[in-house]
Amino acid sequence: MRKPSAFTKSGNSVVVAMLVTFVVTVLIAISANYTQQMSRIAKRSRAIDTAMEIGDGCLEMLFANWRNTYRSETATFLPTNYFYTTFYHPNSQPSTAPVPALIPTPPPSAFPSAPNYPDCITKYEIVATDPMLAPLPDPPPNNYYPPAGYGPGSSQFSYYYLASADISVPAPNANGTVTAKVRRVFEKKLNTPWTWAIFYNDLLEITPGSALGLTGPIHTNTSLYTGSSNLTVTNTVVNSISVLGTMGYVGSWTVGYAPGDTYHTAAPTAPSYPSGQPPAQENNFLPFGWNAAQIFNVSDTNGNNDGYREIIEVPGAGTTTRLTCG
Known part of the structure; x- marks a missing residue:
């Protein structure tokens, strides 16, 4: 009976070793590539989360200023130029006093982990719209009646504003950015006491x-x-x-x-x-949409701005005949 030679056994061992080495190398390469892909996905997720966080913070700042401006005014509708921001003020602001200040962005201390704040903000604005979110004229023409969304009765209606914040932060690779476009609709709702x-x-x-x-x-x-x-x-x-x-x-x-x-x-x-x-x-719910702390003053010399009853009472002699705002 013929015995297998030692040379043949040695050759088979080398082939098996090479195959095992090749398979292990491929598995290592796949693992490394998978790890890199997961790392890029994780970095991209963190980047978009950062952008969304900044965008949400910007919208909160816009909403706070939008609400405070409305609460300090007695007008039913305020056009876009009442809510200009440091990023968006294409036309003239209102001429009636007090002229609202341009809405600032949140302070840098609000986003300590943002790599390029506030330069990452590319859009920051509030625009008055119709109920279908189409922008209204800015500034509005004379005797302009903005379209409103109506409820069950003619005395129940709303005006709408689209707040926008676009945030771009560096992408995982050095050549691009990740952009979050955050939007929110602000509703000025008017209701009837009935x-x-x-x-x-x-x-x-x-x-x-x-x-x-x-x-x-x-x-x-x-x-x-x-x-x-x-x-x-x-x-x-x-x-x-x-x-x-x-x-x-x-x-x-x-x-x-x-x-x-x-x-x-x-x-x-x-x-x-x-x-x-x-x-x-x-x-x-604010009666007449007024912030009582800003409208009424019981300590000044005006006897006609002490409370809501002043609306129906005869003005006191020698005093202003209307409520004053601010």
Whole structure:
């Protein structure tokens, strides 16, 4: 019987070793390439997250200034030039005093990890639009009536503004950037006081001594106190359809008595309300869209800007005949 030679065995061993080495090398190359790809994806994700973070911060700054400008003005609609920014002011600002300041970008300290802030901001603006988000004329022509989006009644409508922030940060490779285009729609909503059965700007306590039924939404801009089960709140029914909305508050709701109420001494009990619709926290509603802290002043010499009653009262002799803003 012929025996295999040592040379043949040695040759087979070399081939197997080369194949194993080749396979291991390929696996290492695949692993290295996969690691590089995952690293690039992770870096790109971090870059886009950074851009989105900056964009969201810019929109928050735009919204805060947009809201404060509206709260300091008595006009129903304000055009785009009331909300110019340090990046976007293509036309003249309003000529009526006080002229709003250009809206600044957030301070650099707000984004300590941003590699090129604020140079990374390429767009930063608020533009008045129609309900379909088409830009309105800037500045608006004389006797211009901006299109609005209407609700159930002619006294319920909204104006819209498109806030934009484009942020570009360095991409994982040195030759490109990652851009986040962040958008948000601001809505100036005007409502009628007849939407509510009861609307309070101050603290509201409802503690009837006998059975009391209220139909329709109830709202207070501060805190709500209900101390008796004698109170029953039901929804308004329009064309056999129940319109949701019962009791709402901005601060807090307490089954009990308001601070300073020394008249009621019995143990407080909860009111009755539609199933699944307990009093709920709501947004703050500003009567006439005015910020009372900016409109009213009880310590100045003007006797006609002390409160909302000044709107219907005869102006005091020798004083201005209208409310002053600012």
